[in-house]
Amino acid sequence: MAGTFLGKDSVELAVVTRGGFIESRHVGSAAVVDANGELLLSLGDVRAPIFPRSTLKFVQALASLEAGAPLDGEHLAVACASHVGTPLHVALVRDILGRAGLDESALQCPATWPADRASRDSLIRSGEPSARVFMECSGKHAGFLAACSAAGWPVENYLHPDHPLQKLVRESLARFAGEQISVTAVDGCGAPVYAVSLAGMARAMSRFATSQSSSPFGIFRNAAKIWQATLKHPWTIAGHGRPDSVVIEELGVLAKTGAEGVLVLVAPDGTSVAIKSLDGSSRANMLPGLQLLVAAGSIDAARAEAVLPKLRLAISGGGQTVGAIMLGSDIPTVIERD
Numbered sequence: 001m002a003g004t005f006l007g008k009d010s011v012e013l014a015v016v017t018r019g020g021f022i023e024s025r026h027v028g029s030a031a032v033v034d035a036n037g038e039l040l041l042s043l044g045d046v047r048a049p050i051f052p053r054s055t056l057k058f059v060q061a062l063a064s065l066e067a068g069a070p071l072d073g074e075h076l077a078v079a080c081a082s083h084v085g086t087p088l089h090v091a092l093v094r095d096i097l098g099r100a101g102l103d104e105s106a107l108q109c110p111a112t113w114p115a116d117r118a119s120r121d122s123l124i125r126s127g128e129p130s131a132r133v134f135m136e137c138s139g140k141h142a143g144f145l146a147a148c149s150a151a152g153w154p155v156e157n158y159l160h161p162d163h164p165l166q167k168l169v170r171e172s173l174a175r176f177a178g179e180q181i182s183v184t185a186v187d188g189c190g191a192p193v194y195a196v197s198l199a200g201m202a203r204a205m206s207r208f209a210t211s212q213s214s215s216p217f218g219i220f221r222n223a224a225k226i227w228q229a230t231l232k233h234p235w236t237i238a239g240h241g242r243p244d245s246v247v248i249e250e251l252g253v254l255a256k257t258g259a260e261g262v263l264v265l266v267a268p269d270g271t272s273v274a275i276k277s278l279d280g281s282s283r284a285n286m287l288p289g290l291q292l293l294v295a296a297g298s299i300d301a302a303r304a305e306a307v308l309p310k311l312r313l314a315i316s317g318g319g320q321t322v323g324a325i326m327l328g329s330d331i332p333t334v335i336e337r338d
Contacts, residue, residue, distance in 0.1 A: 002183065005029055005045035007278060012328030013043075014284035018315055019322055026284035026328065028261060028277040029198055032292050032335060035210050035270025037178065037203040040296060041335050046202075049182055049195035050276050053258030054082045056169075056193060057140050058208055058226055059176060063169040064143040065222040068150035070099065071143055076229040077236040079143030082257065084239035085114025085134040092236065093133055096142040100149040107132040108159055109141045109189040116239060137189035139236075144191075161192045170194055172219070176204035188259060201264060202274035208254065210270040230254055243286055243311045250307050251299055253290075257282050265289045267298035286311050288331045296335045 010027040017023065029044030039046070061079045065071060071079055075096050083089040097103055113120045114134045123134075132138060144165060148155045153164050160166065161184055169192070174181050177200030187193040196204070211223035230237060234248035237256065247255035247265070254266040261277030263285035273292045275285045287308070293299045315323035 002049075004050050004276070005048035005278070009045035009048070010278050011044045011330035013275065013277060013288045013331065014328045015326050016284070016315060017323040017326060018317065023323070026277045026279060026281060028275060028279075028285075030273060030275040030288065030292060031198040031202040032296055033199065033202040033206055033272050034296075034337070035206060037206055039199055040271070040337065041292070041332070042199070043330060046198040046274075048197060050198055050201070050262065051183075051185060051187075051193050051195055051260065052201050052264075052274075053187060053193060053260055053262050054137070055201065055205075055256045055258040055262050055264040055274070056173070056187075057081070057137075057256065058230075058254075059173045059204060060140055060169050060191070061143055061226055062176075062219070062222055063165060063172045064147035065225065066168060066172065066219060067147035067153070067165055069143055069147035070150060071096065071146060072225065073229055074233045074236055076143075076226060077233040078139035080226060080230060080256070081139045081237045082136040082244075083139055083236065084116035084119070084136065084242065086116050086119050086239060089139070089236065089239070090114075090133055093138045093142045096139070096146050100142075100146040102145055102149065102155070104131065104133045106145050106155055107135075107138055107141050109135045109137050109191075111135065135189065137187075137191070140191070141189065159190050159192065166192050173204060175219075176207045176223075177201060178203055198274040198276060202272040205254070205264045205266045205274065206270045206272035209266050209268060209272070227254065241310070246307060246310045247286070247290070250310075251290075251303060253293065253299060255286070255289075257285070261285065263289050265293060267293050267296075269298050271296050271298035283312075284325050287313060287325055288327055291327055291331050291333075292335070295332050296337070 031046035183195035211220040
């Protein structure tokens with residue numbers, strides 16, 4: 001069976017300590033590219049295919065804009081989000097649908113409860129059922145539907161791989177990643193997900209930081225629009241206090257976690273990191289990801305250090321901090337540039 005890279009082709013990204021003892025080791029691969037999409041550093045196998053999962057949302061939102069979706073500001077940012085279902089997130093999703101002449105029944109992502117505990121508890125107390133609009137990917141799906149409405153495409157099968165919108169997502173990813181798409185599968189929310197290498201995903205994400213609003217090409221104007229919306233409204237991407245949103249807000253670094261241990265980070269200078277933990281866990285990715293941007297000279301080490309206490313790196317025991325997620329032995333302190 002075809003698959004992603006193997007353990008023997010991985011490096012140690014992070015370790016988890018408890019009482020001064022290394023309890024777990026997270027291995028995986030990471031690619032770092034510069035603003036021109038040139039590979040600065042390969043850790044492990046960065047050429048093998050991976051499913052980018054929710055880190056693909058920026059490219060999916062790009063395709064929605066290319067199709068004519070009238071999204072901007074917070075509405076565009078939530079279309080890139082894995083949100084936690086707060087009332088503010090849900091209101092944005094409903095507004096996107098309403099502007100497209102649709103309602104929640106058009107969404108084809110699974111019904112669920114908000115990931116935000118206070119929002120979930122409030123709904124349960126009020127007797128409301130779970131719903132598709134609360135699902136973390138509902139913003140992306142609303143963006144898809146807005147694109148279909150604008151383009152005159154059918155909404156009933158908007159998730160089918162042969163739908164014009166999903167073909168546009170695939171073409172946009174191949175263009176930005178500089179790779180042919182080898183495998184198509186179904187993501188957790190029901191949308192198609194396409195296999196691409198870590199190097200390709202890092203290259204694709206770098207394009208969002210380097211694209212200009214003044215570009216003569218619409219796809220790059222739209223990429224710049226997504227970059228600006230995300231950095232202006234970081235709370236939409238995950239939620240207040242959530243690691244992705246914290247990193248965007250405090251460092252100006254686009255951060256997006258995907259399922260099965262995937263993370264992308266993009267610095268303002270276009271340097272981009274794409275990481276996958278081979279065990280599928282995301283808990284250990286943010287620390288090495290930020291360190292790789294520090295090592296590349298793309299973000300300030302002191303500012304990155306100041307953010308770490310907010311990224312849930314502490315390990316608890318008996319109600320106390322007894323350990324931490326720490327950098328693995330294979331993460332460099334400096335990345336040389338030509």
